[in-house]
Amino acid sequence: MADSKRINKEDTGRLLDEWSKEFSVSVPSRENGMPAMLPWDGKDTSFLEWYRNTVIPPKANFFPPYEKMFDFQKGAEGYHLELPPSDKQKQLIFGIRPCDARALTILDTVFQDTYQDPYYLSRRANTVLVGLGCTNPYDSCFCTSLGISPGESTDVDLMFTDTGDGFFIEPVSDKGRELLAATGGLEDGLEADEARAKDVKEAAYRKITRRIDTGDIQQRLAACFENQDYWEKVAAKCVSCGICTFLCPTCYCFDINDELSQDEGTRFRSWDSCSFPIYTRMPMENPRQEKWRRVRQKVCHKYWFYPVNLDITACTGCGRCIRLCPVNWDITQTLNNLPASS
Amino acid sequence: MTTDVSQRFLARDNVYLPHIAVIEKIIDETPGVVTLHFNFKDEKLREEFTFKPGQFGEYSVFGIGEATFCISSSPTRRDHLEFAVQRVGKVTNALHRLDVGSEMGFRGPYGNGFPLDSFAGKNLVFVAGGIGLAPLRSLIWNVIDDRDKYEKIDIVYGARSPADLCFKYDLDAWGNDSSINMVTTVDKGDASWTGREGFVPQVLEQAAPSARNAVAIVCGPPIMIRFTFPVLEKLGFTPEQMFTTLEKRMKCGIGKCGRCNIGNLYVCRDGPVFSFAQIKGFISSEY
Numbered sequence: 001m002a003d004s005k006r007i008n009k010e011d012t013g014r015l016l017d018e019w020s021k022e023f024s025v026s027v028p029s030r031e032n033g034m035p036a037m038l039p040w041d042g043k044d045t046s047f048l049e050w051y052r053n054t055v056i057p058p059k060a061n062f063f064p065p066y067e068k069m070f071d072f073q074k075g076a077e078g079y080h081l082e083l084p085p086s087d088k089q090k091q092l093i094f095g096i097r098p099c100d101a102r103a104l105t106i107l108d109t110v111f112q113d114t115y116q117d118p119y120y121l122s123r124r125a126n127t128v129l130v131g132l133g134c135t136n137p138y139d140s141c142f143c144t145s146l147g148i149s150p151g152e153s154t155d156v157d158l159m160f161t162d163t164g165d166g167f168f169i170e171p172v173s174d175k176g177r178e179l180l181a182a183t184g185g186l187e188d189g190l191e192a193d194e195a196r197a198k199d200v201k202e203a204a205y206r207k208i209t210r211r212i213d214t215g216d217i218q219q220r221l222a223a224c225f226e227n228q229d230y231w232e233k234v235a236a237k238c239v240s241c242g243i244c245t246f247l248c249p250t251c252y253c254f255d256i257n258d259e260l261s262q263d264e265g266t267r268f269r270s271w272d273s274c275s276f277p278i279y280t281r282m283p284m285e286n287p288r289q290e291k292w293r294r295v296r297q298k299v300c301h302k303y304w305f306y307p308v309n310l311d312i313t314a315c316t317g318c319g320r321c322i323r324l325c326p327v328n329w330d331i332t333q334t335l336n337n338l339p340a341s342s
Numbered sequence: 343m344t345t346d347v348s349q350r351f352l353a354r355d356n357v358y359l360p361h362i363a364v365i366e367k368i369i370d371e372t373p374g375v376v377t378l379h380f381n382f383k384d385e386k387l388r389e390e391f392t393f394k395p396g397q398f399g400e401y402s403v404f405g406i407g408e409a410t411f412c413i414s415s416s417p418t419r420r421d422h423l424e425f426a427v428q429r430v431g432k433v434t435n436a437l438h439r440l441d442v443g444s445e446m447g448f449r450g451p452y453g454n455g456f457p458l459d460s461f462a463g464k465n466l467v468f469v470a471g472g473i474g475l476a477p478l479r480s481l482i483w484n485v486i487d488d489r490d491k492y493e494k495i496d497i498v499y500g501a502r503s504p505a506d507l508c509f510k511y512d513l514d515a516w517g518n519d520s521s522i523n524m525v526t527t528v529d530k531g532d533a534s535w536t537g538r539e540g541f542v543p544q545v546l547e548q549a550a551p552s553a554r555n556a557v558a559i560v561c562g563p564p565i566m567i568r569f570t571f572p573v574l575e576k577l578g579f580t581p582e583q584m585f586t587t588l589e590k591r592m593k594c595g596i597g598k599c600g601r602c603n604i605g606n607l608y609v610c611r612d613g614p615v616f617s618f619a620q621i622k623g624f625i626s627s628e629y
């Protein structure tokens with residue numbers, strides 16, 4: 001196939017090495033306990049064996065859990081504000097899953113809407129995404145219901161497909177095409193590789209059996225929005241820990257605070273969550289004091305409010321909120337059992 | 343969305359980076375409220391900065407944090423900018439501790455502001471309680487400085503007690519302006535109070551401004567707003583003729599941090615000014 005390439009798996013380290021000359025390369029890593037996309041140590045490619053998906057979504061590489069916005073210092077001339085040095089280092093993320101790459105496309109919309117978010121967008125502009133198709137999805141995955149195919153992506157720059165002892169490599173964007181052209185040591189893709197890759201992609205697609213019904217979802221959510229009984233039932237077991245939102249690849253809520261002293265310190269932002277009552281608390285009232293209102297907000301935001309504003313559903317079906325919830329809350333059950341009315 | 347962001351004043355292209363502003367004057371309004379006058383340190387910004395009544399900013403006390411306040415002065419009076427702060431917590435307490443000459447941070451203006459153009463040629467009825475007069479006084483002074491464009495002006499303003507009346511210098515000025523029908527009331531007077539007593543909605547009902555060719559702009563504590571709308575409806579105001587500004591917990595002020603939404607609307611970006619018709623159309627009672 002035109003512009004496609006192939007590589008044997010044992011050469012993956014060499015390829016990452018070559019890319020490391022130009023990029024800071026991140027790969028799936030368990031170094032900090034929870035799997036995340038972390039800087040490659042220059043040798044370990046064992047993730048090729050254990051990696052299914054990360055726990056910490058790749059949004060953290062663009063919108064970290066804690067981020068310095070600027071430093072301030074009070075001197076004789078008054079306050080001086082200093083932005084963090086802009087990170088000119090080009091990044092490459094190797095192995096991002098199609099769902100998580102879609103999540104970045106989703107986040108791009110809110111971080112560009114009306115006002116540009118300089119922190120997120122500068123990292124995005126600086127980063128090449130190398131996707132790796134799923135061969136072994138979790139049973140909590142339901143990406144196919146959101147129009148995502150676990151083996152394919154239009155949201156990455158380059159796409160890798162596991163063909164057994166090697167990878168079939170396809171450029172997706174111009175950025176990917178350029179990178180591929182500049183990368184040495186790759187053989188041209190063979191027709192046999194392409195055929196094999198097609199089978200792998202189709203097999204992965206068939207492995208996703210969990211589904212949600214997205215037909216008329218906005219209207220159906222609107223119809224039962226005031227159905228307090230339903231939302232109370234749905235929210236009953238939630239313990240408001242916030243895990244489903246922190247680890248959701250499309251959740252982006254944040255808090256802004258200062259630390260140190262009034263003479264010198266840092267303004268930072270940190271992940272926040274609509275699961276917490278304090279998130280919306282005001283002196284006299286709190287619009288989402290009750291848990292069912294917060295759970296309703298989370299679901300309706302993803303499937304109704306966000307698409308109304310930004311034309312894209314804010315869920316990729318990655319299944320993290322199902323697998324990682326301590327009490328087995330399940331967004332697919334919530335969506336599939338929506339009552340017809342209030 | 344219809345947000346007008348043609349006026350962006352970004353420090354070094356970073357929307358989160360505040361401009362440095364200097365406090366020029368402090369006025370004690372009530373025991374818990376001060377008005378701060380300020381100007382930007384950057385002279386170019388001082389010249390170019392524009393805003394609309396009803397818009398707000400994010401104000402920083404560095405090391406303490408940021409909080410949201412409307413700009414309470416009028417865009418027609420550009421010698422300096424003003425905002426009024428009720429002491430309720432961390433940042434508001436820190437703002438109360440600032441002195442003349444202190445520096446703070448400012449990001450803005452944010453939000454939609456009042457639809458001033460659509461008020462031209464109309465009778466205007468302003469109804470405010472307590473510190474709720476802050477966003478309205480920006481609008482009222484703007485209207486006064488463009489007096490010919492508008493018809494009759496009614497102002498009903500109230501506070502819990504005489505000591506809780508904000509902007510007394512304005513109340514006097516408007517009271518002395520023969521082109522304005524001004525009523526000031528307190529829930530309960532004290533020994534020296536000779537003015538009106540009674541809750542704002544009741545006083546409004548007695549003042550009974552006509553709804554013909556009029557709009558009403560209401561701002562105050564939630565309870566006052568709740569009781570004022572029915573009175574206005576009784577006076578013949580339609581939901582399209584009634585406006586208010588909503589308050590939600592805010593952080594970013596620009597539709598990103600997520601917390602100020604009512605359904606798909608973000609109060610920071612799509613508000614904070616809404617007509618009662620819009621509010622009636624909200625999907626949720628979570629406001």
Ligand SMILES: Cc1cc2nc3c(=O)[nH]c(=O)nc-3n(C[C@H](O)[C@H](O)[C@H](O)COP(=O)(O)OP(=O)(O)OC[C@H]3O[C@@H](n4cnc5c(N)ncnc54)[C@H](O)[C@@H]3O)c2cc1C
Pocket residue numbers: 280281282283284398407408409410411412413425426427428429430431432433434435473476477588589590591592593614
């Ligand atoms: C659009 C808008 C305009 C406003 N204009 C004014 C104004 O002109 N003058 C004025 O005094 N106040 C105004 N407020 C309210 C003001 O923003 C809060 O009182 C202030 O942020 C509290 O900050 P704090 O750090 O002192 O409080 P905190 O220490 O953070 O908290 C104290 C209490 O205030 C609540 N709170 C915190 N932030 C907000 C917030 N943004 N809105 C409402 N409650 C909050 C907290 O939940 C808590 O109950 C406005 C709010 C909004 C949304």
Ligand code: SF4
Pocket residue numbers: 237238239240241242243244245275321324325326327328329
């Ligand atoms: S992870 Fe589960 S328990 Fe925690 S907030 Fe989400 S739904 Fe609730």
Ligand code: SF4
Pocket residue numbers: 244247248249250251302314315316317318319320321322331
């Ligand atoms: S809501 Fe759940 S399934 Fe959807 S993107 Fe977020 S974590 Fe993944």
Ligand code: FES
Pocket residue numbers: 591592593594595596597598599600601602603608609610611
């Ligand atoms: S204040 Fe952040 S979204 Fe409105």
